[in-house]
Amino acid sequence: MTNNNRHLLIGFILGLFLFTGIPPVLSQINPITPSIQSAAQSITQGRTYYAAKDYQQAIHFWRQAAQGYETQGDTLHHAQALSYLSLAYQKLHQWTDADAAITASLTLLDTLAESTERSRLYAQALNHQGRLELALGRAESALATWKQATQIYQQLNDDIGVTGSLFNQAQAMEALGFYRRACQISLQALQVDNHCNLSESGELDAAVNTFTQQSQPAFTVVGLRHLGNVLRLVGHWQESNLILHQALDLAEQIDSPSQQSATLLSLGKTQYAIYRQDKDLWERSNITQNRDNAKEWARKALNTYQQAATINTDSTTLPLEAQLHRLRLLIEFQQWLQTLAKTDKTANPAEFTSQIQSQVQTLLNSPLANLEDSKIAIYSQLSFAQTLLKLPQYDPNFSHALDYTQAALNQAQSLDNKRAESEALGTLAHIYEQNQNWSDAQDLTHQALGLAQSLNTEDLAYKWLWQSGRIYWQQQQKEKAIHAYDASINLLDSVRRNLLAINPGVQFSFLDDVRPIYQEFLQILLQPDANLDHLSQATRISEALQLAELEDFLRCSFTNLVPIDQSKNPPDAIIYPILLEDHLEVLVKLPQSDSSPENVYRYTTQVSAKDFSQTLYDLRHQLDDPKNPVDSLILPPAQKLYNWLLKSAQADLPPEGTLVFVLDSTLQNLPIAILHDGQHYLIETYNITVSLGSQLPNLNPLSPNNWQGLLAGIHKKADSYPPKLPPLSSVWEELHQIHNTVPSQLLQNEQFTQTNFRNQLINHPFSVIHLATHGEFSSDATKTIIYAWDKEIPVEKFGQLLQQRQQTRREPIQLLVLSACQTASGDKRAALGLAGVALRTNASSTVASLWRVSDNSTAQLMNDFYQQLSQGIPKAEALANAQRKLLTNPDNPSHKHPYYWAAFILAGNWF
Numbered sequence: 001m002t003n004n005n006r007h008l009l010i011g012f013i014l015g016l017f018l019f020t021g022i023p024p025v026l027s028q029i030n031p032i033t034p035s036i037q038s039a040a041q042s043i044t045q046g047r048t049y050y051a052a053k054d055y056q057q058a059i060h061f062w063r064q065a066a067q068g069y070e071t072q073g074d075t076l077h078h079a080q081a082l083s084y085l086s087l088a089y090q091k092l093h094q095w096t097d098a099d100a101a102i103t104a105s106l107t108l109l110d111t112l113a114e115s116t117e118r119s120r121l122y123a124q125a126l127n128h129q130g131r132l133e134l135a136l137g138r139a140e141s142a143l144a145t146w147k148q149a150t151q152i153y154q155q156l157n158d159d160i161g162v163t164g165s166l167f168n169q170a171q172a173m174e175a176l177g178f179y180r181r182a183c184q185i186s187l188q189a190l191q192v193d194n195h196c197n198l199s200e201s202g203e204l205d206a207a208v209n210t211f212t213q214q215s216q217p218a219f220t221v222v223g224l225r226h227l228g229n230v231l232r233l234v235g236h237w238q239e240s241n242l243i244l245h246q247a248l249d250l251a252e253q254i255d256s257p258s259q260q261s262a263t264l265l266s267l268g269k270t271q272y273a274i275y276r277q278d279k280d281l282w283e284r285s286n287i288t289q290n291r292d293n294a295k296e297w298a299r300k301a302l303n304t305y306q307q308a309a310t311i312n313t314d315s316t317t318l319p320l321e322a323q324l325h326r327l328r329l330l331i332e333f334q335q336w337l338q339t340l341a342k343t344d345k346t347a348n349p350a351e352f353t354s355q356i357q358s359q360v361q362t363l364l365n366s367p368l369a370n371l372e373d374s375k376i377a378i379y380s381q382l383s384f385a386q387t388l389l390k391l392p393q394y395d396p397n398f399s400h401a402l403d404y405t406q407a408a409l410n411q412a413q414s415l416d417n418k419r420a421e422s423e424a425l426g427t428l429a430h431i432y433e434q435n436q437n438w439s440d441a442q443d444l445t446h447q448a449l450g451l452a453q454s455l456n457t458e459d460l461a462y463k464w465l466w467q468s469g470r471i472y473w474q475q476q477q478k479e480k481a482i483h484a485y486d487a488s489i490n491l492l493d494s495v496r497r498n499l500l501a502i503n504p505g506v507q508f509s510f511l512d513d514v515r516p517i518y519q520e521f522l523q524i525l526l527q528p529d530a531n532l533d534h535l536s537q538a539t540r541i542s543e544a545l546q547l548a549e550l551e552d553f554l555r556c557s558f559t560n561l562v563p564i565d566q567s568k569n570p571p572d573a574i575i576y577p578i579l580l581e582d583h584l585e586v587l588v589k590l591p592q593s594d595s596s597p598e599n600v601y602r603y604t605t606q607v608s609a610k611d612f613s614q615t616l617y618d619l620r621h622q623l624d625d626p627k628n629p630v631d632s633l634i635l636p637p638a639q640k641l642y643n644w645l646l647k648s649a650q651a652d653l654p655p656e657g658t659l660v661f662v663l664d665s666t667l668q669n670l671p672i673a674i675l676h677d678g679q680h681y682l683i684e685t686y687n688i689t690v691s692l693g694s695q696l697p698n699l700n701p702l703s704p705n706n707w708q709g710l711l712a713g714i715h716k717k718a719d720s721y722p723p724k725l726p727p728l729s730s731v732w733e734e735l736h737q738i739h740n741t742v743p744s745q746l747l748q749n750e751q752f753t754q755t756n757f758r759n760q761l762i763n764h765p766f767s768v769i770h771l772a773t774h775g776e777f778s779s780d781a782t783k784t785i786i787y788a789w790d791k792e793i794p795v796e797k798f799g800q801l802l803q804q805r806q807q808t809r810r811e812p813i814q815l816l817v818l819s820a821c822q823t824a825s826g827d828k829r830a831a832l833g834l835a836g837v838a839l840r841t842n843a844s845s846t847v848a849s850l851w852r853v854s855d856n857s858t859a860q861l862m863n864d865f866y867q868q869l870s871q872g873i874p875k876a877e878a879l880a881n882a883q884r885k886l887l888t889n890p891d892n893p894s895h896k897h898p899y900y901w902a903a904f905i906l907a908g909n910w911f
Contacts, residue, residue: 035716039068043081050084053314055091062088067878076118079108093372095415102129116156116597123152123161130168133363137375137417143172163211164219167226177459179233186227208243217254221247225263232270235555237277239268257313264308265322271301272329279336280511284665284779285827291340301463302326317376320368324383327359331390360391369404373411381408382427389434401431416511418462422451426464433471442471466517473524485521486537489544492517510552518545522578526585526602535600539587539662542576544834546664553781554795554836569701569874569911571689572657577645579609579666588649603648609666615640616670617828620833623671624638624825624851626826626899634677642675642682650677658687658876660911665779668831670825671850673883676904681898683883685878689910701911702767702844704812704872709734709744710760712752713772713819714789725787728820731772734859739771741866753790758801765811769843770862775821777833784833786821795833799840806842815875816843819862822852822903838907845875845908857900861886876910 026309046061062085069078080479082105089098105125112118126149133142146168153161166189173182190207208227212220224247231240244267251259278294281287305326309319330352337349363384371377385404388397409424429444445468452460492514518541525538543563551557570591578585588601619637622628646653653659661672672690673683682688715731732748739746745764747756752773760766775786784795793801803812818837823830831850847865849858861882868878886892886901895901 015907039065039072039074039077039081042068043077043084045400046084046088050088053091055088056142058088058616059085059092062258071889073877075108075112076121079105079112079125080121082108083121083128086125086128088129088133090135093377094378095136095373102132119152119156120158120161123149123156123165126152127165127168130172134172134851135374135376136415137378137420139172140176143169143176146172160215160219161761163215163223167223170226174230174233177371179230183234186230189223190227204239208246212246212250217250218256218259220257221251221254221256221263224250225259225266228270229266232266232273237270237274241267241274244270246402246424256421257311258315258318260306261313261315261318261322263647264304264311265318265325268301268304268308268322268325271297271304272325275301275329275333280622280776283511283781284829284832285824287824287826288782291344295337298329301329302333305329316367316371317380320363320366320380321373321376323359323363324380326385327356327363328383328387328390330356330359331387335390356391360388364400369407372416373419375415378408378411378415378417378424381405381411382420382423385431389431398431398435398570402428405431415701418451418455419457422448422455422457422460422464425451426460429464429467429471433467433474436474438471438475439681442468445471450718458491459495462488462495464624465491465809469524470520478524478527481524482521482534482537485524489517489521489541489857493544493548500746510549514548514552516547518548519580522585523580526578526580526604530602535602536589537586538578538585539574539576539589539600542578542587542664543662546662549665549832550835550839553779553832554799555781556799558839571660571910572654572686574660574691575646575649576662577667579612579664580777581609583607584612584644586645586649588652590652594689600754601649601652605644605648607644612641612644613666613828615823616667619674620669620671620850621900623674623902626894626897628899630897634674638674638676638681638898639678641670642677646675647677658689658874660689660691660910662691665829665832665835668835669828669850671898671902671905673880673905674898677812681887681902683902684887687874687880689876689906689908691907701909702869702875704870707742707767707814708765709738709742709768709770710747710764710766711739711744711770711772712747712757712759712788713770714749714752714774714787715772716749725774728772728774730856730859731820733856734772734819734862735770737859737863738866741863742768742870744770750789754788754793754801757788758804761801761805762808765809767811769813769815769841770817770819771821772819773821775818775828776824777821777837779827779829779832781833781836783824784836786818786837795836798837813841813843814845815849815869816841816846817862818846818848819858820852822847823850833905843908845906845910847875847879848906849903850905851899851903853900853903855900857886857892857895860895861904874911876906879904881904 040060042065046058046065049055049057049061062081064080066078066085069075069081082101086098086102086105089095089101102125105229106122106129109118109122109125118457126145130142130145133139133145150162150165150169153165166185170182170185170189173179173185186206187207190204190211208224211223215223222812224243228240228244228247231243232235236902242805244263248263248267248823251263252890275294275297278290278297282290282294289580305322308322309326311319313319333355334349334352337347337352340347341349368380368384371380385401385408388401388404391397403802405424405427409421409428412420412424425444426448429441429448432441432444449464449468451462452464454456465484469481469488472478472481472484521541522538522545525534525541527534528562530538530889547561572591574589576589578587584605584607585603586603588603590601615637619634619641622633622637628634663670668690672688673681675682713728713731713735714736715728716724717727735746736746738744745760745766747760761769771786772789776783778784781795785792786795786798787793816838819835821834823834834846834848834850837848864882864885865878868881869875873881883901883904886895889895
C-alpha cells in the first residue's frame with residue numbers, strides 16, 4: 001500500500017468515525033512492534049466491543065491499552081486510547097470521566113512534535129471533544145473545537161475529514177440557531193456554493209449524487225441526514241424531504257437500525273414542518289387543497305415517528321424522542337381537527353383520543369425520568385411536561401408536568417447548562433401560570449429571563465418577556481404588562497428575522513407562534529381607557545405585525561424601510577383598521593403641524609372578525625363579474641363595510657385629499673375605493689393609497705421631467721402557457737398608448753423573456769416598470785407568479801432580478817405597475833402576495849389589480865393614469881382621477897360598474 005493510499009484510507013476511517021462513532025484502529029494500518037503488541041490488542045478488542053455496543057467492556061480494554069502504552073512510553077497511542085475512552089464514557093453519559101479522558105488525551109498530544117500521525121490523532125480527539133461539548137449543551141465551544149479540527153484536516157489535504165468536520169460544525173450552528181449558516185456550511189461540505197437559495201436545484205442534486213457515489217454508505221447516511229435537517233430549518237422542506245428519503249433508503253440498504261431510526265426521526269420532523277406550512281396556508285387562504293395537504297402530511301409524520309420509535313436500537317433516547325414528537329403532533333392535530341369539524345365533515349378528531357392516552361401512558365412508564373444527565377434528557381423531559389399541559393385532562397397531569405420540569409431543571413444545573421436552566425425555569429413558571437399561581441409564576445419567569453439576558457439568548461428572552469406580560473395582565477398591572485409586551489416584540493423582531501425555532505426541533509410558525517403576541521398586545525393597548533400614548537403605540541404595533549408577516553411570507557428581512565409618517569409630503573390622514581376577534585378598532589392619525597401636535601382618533605365598532613370577513617368575501621365574490629347588479633349585490637356589502645370602517649370617523653376626516661389605509665393581511669383583499677356612504681363611492685371624494693407593508697422602501701417622488709419606463713407585456717397566446725391563461729387582447733393597445741405618452745422601452749410577446757427583461761433592468765436607468773401580463777398573487781409565496789413569454793417568474797426570483805439591478809444601478813424604481821395580474825380566486829389573503837411583490841421590488845409605489853379586468857377599460861384607465869403622471873400630478877391623485885373618469889364617463893356608461901375601475905389599487909407612496 002502506497003503512503004498516499006494509506007493516508008486516504010486513514011482519512012476515510014477518521015471521517016467515518018466523525019459520524020458513526022466507531023473508533024478507527026490506526027494500529028491495524030501501521031506496523032505493530034512486539035513491545036506494544038498487548039496494548040494494541042486491547043485497542044482492537046475495545047473496538048470490537050464498542051461496535052457491539054458493549055461500552056463497559058470497551059472501557060475495560062481501552063483502559064488496559066492506555067495503561068500499557070503509558071508504561072511503554074508510547075505517548076501517541078496513549079493519547080489515542082484515552083480519546084477512545086472518552087467516546088465510550090460519552091455513550092454511557094459518564095460526562096466527568098469523558099471530559100477527564102479527552103482532556104488528558106489532548107494534553108498528551110500537545111507534548112508531541114508535529115507529525116502527520118500526531119495531527120490526525122489530534123483532529124480525531126478534537127472531534128470527540130466537540131461531541132462531548134455538544135451533548136452537554138456547550139454548542140459554542142463545540143463549534144470552536146470543530147473549526148479547529150477542520151483546519152487540521154485542511155492542512156493534511158484530507159477531504160473526507162474536512163467534509164465530516166464541516167457537517168459537525170453545521171450541527172453546532174443548528175444547536176445555536178444559526179440555521180442559514182448551518183445550511184451554508186453543509187452545502188460547502190458538498191462543494192455547493194449558492195448561499196442556500198437553492199435557485200438552481202440541479203446543482204444540489206448533482207452534488208448529493210457525487211457525495212453519495214464517492215463516500216462510504218455509513219458516512220453518506222449521516223451526512224445526508226445533517227443536510228436534510230438544516231434544509232428543513234431554513235425552510236427548504238421539500239428538498240429536505242427528498243434528501244432524507246435518500247438517506248433512509250441507504251440506511252435500509254446497509255441494514256443499520258440506529259441510522260434508520262435517527263433518519264426516520266429527522267424525516268418525521270420535516271413532514272411535521274410541511275404539515276405546519278400547509279396548515280398555515282389553509283389558515284391564510286381558506287383553500288381546501290391546502291387543508292387536505294396538511295392533513296395528509298400530519299398523518300405521514302405520525303406514521304414516520306411511529307416507525308422511528310419501534311425500531312430496535314441500542315439507543316435509549318431515539319425512541320423516546322420519536323414518541324415525544326408523535327404525542328405532541330397527535331394532540332396538535334386533534335385540536336386542529338376539532339376546529340375543522342365545524343365545517344369539514346371528514347374531520348374526525350375522536351379517532352386520536354385512544355392513541356393520545358396510550359402514548360402518554362407509554363411515556364410515563366418509559367425510562368424518561370431516569371435518563372442520565374444530558375442535553376437530550378433535559379429537553380426530552382421539558383418537551384413531555386409542555387405537552388402534558390396541552391391535554392384537556394389538566395389536573396391529573398399537573399403533578400407529572402411539575403415533576404419532569406423540576407427534574408430537567410436539576411439536570412441543567414448539574415451540567416451547568418444555563419440555557420437549559422432558563423428554559424426549565426420558564427416552563428416551571430408556565431405551569432404555575434396555568435394554575436393561576438401568579439406570584440410564583442412571575443418570580444420564576446424573572447429568573448428565567450435573567451438567565452436568558454445574561455446569555456444574550458434573544459429567542460428565550462422574548463418568550464419570557466411575553467410570559468411576564470401575560471402574568472402582569474392577569475394581575476391587572478397594565479403598565480407593567482405593556483412594558484413587557486413591548487420589550488418582547490422588540491426582541492422578537494430580530495429573532496424572527498433569523499428564523500429561529502421556538503423550541504429545539506419545532507418549526508417556526510408565524511400564525512401560531514408570532515401573530516398571537518402582537519394580537520394580545522393590541523388587545524391590551526386598545527382597552528376602553530387607552531390614552532394617546534397607547535393609541536400611538538397601537539399604530540406602531542399594527543405596522544410591525546404587517547412587516548413581520550411579510551418577512552415571514554418572503555423569508556427575508558427588510559431593514560431599510562421608512563415609516564410612512566416621516567414623509568415630507570404627508571397624506572391628509574393615515575387610517576389603521578385593526579380587526580380583533582369580537583370587534584373592529586379604527587385608528588385615524590392626522591398629520592402634525594406647528595399648531596397641532598400628533599392626534600390619533602379611535603373608533604370602535606362591535607362587529608366580529610367572522611362577520612366582517614364574510615361581508616368582505618361576499619363583496620369580492622360579486623365584483624368578479626360585471627353582470628352582477630350593483631344596487632342589489634354590490635352596494636349593500638360596500639355600504640356595510642363603509643359603516644364599520646369609516647362612518648364614525650367621517651366627521652374627523654378632511655373633506656377631501658389623500659387617505660392612506662394601513663391594512664393587515666386580513667383586509668388587503670378589500671378594494672377600498674368601493675366603500676360607499678349611501679351617496680358616493682369613497683374614490684369620488686378621496687385619493688386612496690393602501691400601505692400593504694406599512695412602511696416604504698423610499699419616499700422619493702416621481703419626477704415627470706427625467707423618468708423613463710420599461711414596458712413589457714403579452715397580448716397573444718404563448719405556446720408555453722398553460723391552457724387556462726387566455727390571450728390578453730387589450731394589452732397591445734395599453735402598451736402602445738403608454739409608449740406614446742412617456743419615454744419608454746417596449747418588450748412585447750417573444751421579446752418579453754426573462755433574460756431580456758433582466759438585461760434591460762440592469763443596463764438602463766428605468767424608474768417606471770409596467771408589466772401587462774398574466775400573474776397571480778397568493779398567500780403562498782411559491783404560487784405568487786408573474787409570467788414572461790418563456791417562463792413563469794415566482795416572487796423570489798422576481799426579487800432576485802431587482803436585487804441584481806441594484807448592484808449595478810443606483811436609480812430607484814419609483815413605480816411598478818402590474819396590469820392584468822390578479823389575486824388568487826378564493827384565497828382570503830391572496831393580496832399578501834401583492835404586498836410581497838411590492839416590497840420585494842423595493843419600488844416606491846406599486847399599482848396592481850385585485851382581479852383581472854380583461855377589457856379595453858384597462859387600456860383607457862392606464863392611458864389616463866400615465867397622461868396625468870406626465871403632467872406632474874401625484875400618483876394617488878392620478879390613479880383616482882383615472883378611476884373617476886371611468887366611473888363618470890357618459891360615452892361608455894357600462895364602465896360605471898365597479899368591476900372595471902375598483903380593482904386597481906396604489907400601494908406605497910402616494911406622491
